[in-house]
Amino acid sequence: MPGIRVLVVDDSVVIRKLVSDLLAADRDIEVVGTAVNGRAAVQKVAQLKPDLVTMDIEMPEMNGIESVRAIRATGNKVPIIMFSTLTERGAVATLDALSAGASDYVPKPANVGSVTRSMDQVREALIPRIKSLVPRAGLSPHPAGLTVAPTATVQLHAPATPPLGGYRLLVIGSSTGGPEALSALLHTLPPLAVPVAVVQHMPPLFTKQFAGRLDRQLPFDVVEAESGVPLRPGTVAIAPGDFHLEVVPQVDGLRTRLTQAPPENYCRPAVDVLFRSAVAAVGPAVLGVVLTGMGSDGCKGARSIVDKGGSVLAQDQATSVVWGMPGAVATAGLAERVLPLLELGPEILRRLARQRPSLVPAGAVQ
Numbered sequence: 001m002p003g004i005r006v007l008v009v010d011d012s013v014v015i016r017k018l019v020s021d022l023l024a025a026d027r028d029i030e031v032v033g034t035a036v037n038g039r040a041a042v043q044k045v046a047q048l049k050p051d052l053v054t055m056d057i058e059m060p061e062m063n064g065i066e067s068v069r070a071i072r073a074t075g076n077k078v079p080i081i082m083f084s085t086l087t088e089r090g091a092v093a094t095l096d097a098l099s100a101g102a103s104d105y106v107p108k109p110a111n112v113g114s115v116t117r118s119m120d121q122v123r124e125a126l127i128p129r130i131k132s133l134v135p136r137a138g139l140s141p142h143p144a145g146l147t148v149a150p151t152a153t154v155q156l157h158a159p160a161t162p163p164l165g166g167y168r169l170l171v172i173g174s175s176t177g178g179p180e181a182l183s184a185l186l187h188t189l190p191p192l193a194v195p196v197a198v199v200q201h202m203p204p205l206f207t208k209q210f211a212g213r214l215d216r217q218l219p220f221d222v223v224e225a226e227s228g229v230p231l232r233p234g235t236v237a238i239a240p241g242d243f244h245l246e247v248v249p250q251v252d253g254l255r256t257r258l259t260q261a262p263p264e265n266y267c268r269p270a271v272d273v274l275f276r277s278a279v280a281a282v283g284p285a286v287l288g289v290v291l292t293g294m295g296s297d298g299c300k301g302a303r304s305i306v307d308k309g310g311s312v313l314a315q316d317q318a319t320s321v322v323w324g325m326p327g328a329v330a331t332a333g334l335a336e337r338v339l340p341l342l343e344l345g346p347e348i349l350r351r352l353a354r355q356r357p358s359l360v361p362a363g364a365v366q
Contacts, residue, residue, distance in 0.1 A: 003030035004134045007050040009041040009067070010034075010083065011059040015108070018115070019054060022123045029130065038067025045071055045078060051134045052079045054126070055102070057093045065097045072101035079133035079321075081126065083108040091209040095179065103321055104129050104176050107203070132176060132294040132322045155333035160311045162354045163285040167311075169231075169247065169254065170194055170348065171278045171286060173271030173301070175201040175293025177321025179210060181341055182291060183217070186236065188345030191220040194352060195231035195254060197239075197247055197278070199269045201293065204241035211238045227258035239269035246277035254281055265297035271325070275301025284309030287351060289344060290335070291315045293325035302334040313347060314338045 006023055008031060010016045020031045033048050035041040038055075039062040045053060053071075057064040068080055082105040084094040094105045106125040170192065174182050178200045202210060207224050214222040214236070225237040225245050231254040239245030243258040257277075264270040271290070275298060278286040288305045290298045292315055302312045314326035314335035319342075330338045337347055 003028050004130060004136070005030050005032045005048070005051045006130065007032060007041065007044055007048060007053045008034045009036075009038070009053060009059075009064070010056040011036055012056070015056070015083075018119055019122065019126070022119050023127070023130075026127055028136075029127070038062030038064055038070070041067045042070045042074075045076060046074070050078060052081065052130055054081050054083065055097075056083045056108070057085075057090070057097060065093065065100050068097055068100040068102050079103040081106060081129055081133070086203055086205065088205050088209065091206040094206065095209060095213060098179050103133055129176065129294065132324060154330045154335075154338050156338070157306060157312070157333055157336050159336050160284065160306070160309055162351075163283075163309070165285065166354065167287045167352055168194055168282045168285040169278055169287070170196045170289070170352075171247075171274055172196065172198045172289045172291065173274065173293070173298040173325065174199070174291035175267075175295065175297065175322075175325055177292035181315065181319075181321070183214060184341055185289075185291070185344055186214060186218055186222070188342060189348065191234040192352060193233050195233055196236040197225070197231065197245060197256075197274055198236060199239045199245060199271045199274045201267050201269070201297070202241050207238055207241045214238075225256045225258065227256055229256050230254070231256060239274065242268055244269050244273040246273060247281045248277065249281045265295055267295075267297050271298035272301035276304050279304045279308045279310065286310040287348065288312040289314070289348065290326045290329045291341070291344075292320035292322055294322045295324050296328035298325050299328040299332055299334070302329045303332070306334050311336050311351065313344060315344065316340050 008016055008019050016034045023029045024031050032050055033044050035044045037059040055064045080102045082097045082102045084090045084105045085108050211222050211224040220234050222236045224240050244261055246257040248255055248257045264272050275288055286305055305312055312335050314329045316338050317323040319340045329335050
């Protein structure tokens with residue numbers, strides 16, 4: 001079976017060779033070409049028709065963000081993975097690239113330390129993403145890159161009885177493709193009568209920039225979560241990179257708790273951690289939503305929600321960048337509805353409107 005055909009774009013000859021060599025060493029991947037800047041990348045995408053592109057951000061003549069826009073302007077939907085520096089500037093540029101149409105990003109190897117270690121870090125981050133974004137039967141598996149087969153059967157869960165007093169908490173999990181999906185979802189919602197807690201798989205600095213960007217765009221508060229802060233209706237709290245986010249009940253309502261407990265599903269923050277804590281905090285009065293993402297984080301947490309009597313919704317395959325996380329939930333029979341991204345907002349509003357919240361304190365478990 002032909003390998004996944006990848007075009008490597010970077011102005012650094014060292015990075016081009018490093019990335020090309022580590023990709024070529026994988027039996028499922030074929031490097032079909034390289035490009036030294038964004039302008040050359042646009043031309044080679046048209047000529048070589050790769051299955052996927054890895055793209056540096058800062059390059060002469062045409063940078064990576066401009067190149068992504070130019071490729072997308074032609075109608076080409078080839079998956080593009082950006083190389084990002086783990087800096088505040090890199091985070092802003094990465095979010096710009098995702099808004100322009102990039103599919104995902106990986107940290108760029110720093111020019112320090114062992115070349116071997118740098119290659120290992122890039123390999124561990126990049127190859128699972130490539131195989132998730134270009135799923136093919138027969139590819140060698142990777143534990144962090146599990147995806148759901150296109151032929152997998154969705155099994156809808158029987159609708160739960162609406163909780164007495166209504167839902168008191170909305171929790172959302174997302175990963176690959178999640179920044180744009182989460183933005184699109186939140187833009188369909190007004191300020192809600194319940195607090196919202198979110199886990200988006202992102203490194204430190206990126207989550208702060210992401211929350212700030214959404215806060216400027218939306219008519220309600222979006223914050224990077226801090227530990228011990230009240231979770232208020234009309235506010236969206238996003239887990240900071242490298243910290244698990246939990247919801248805990250207090251006498252005065254729900255509060256956040258951040259921990260650096262071990263990663264789950266290779267992730268910190270992990271969706272499963274948030275979902276479990278939500279069930280412990282409000283019992284069945286939790287509504288969970290699982291958006292696009294690589295792997296299966298959120299599936300065990302969704303089961304916890306369902307087992308307690310809460311409800312879970314999942315994004316459908318057609319609108320997901322990677323149908324790993326929502327696909328795992330859908331094929332496990334844990335989602336009551338599996339919907340296109342832009343239909344999730346109306347469904348959330350419909351469910352939150354079923355009953356008006358009672359006067360029971362927000363942190364109390366019924």
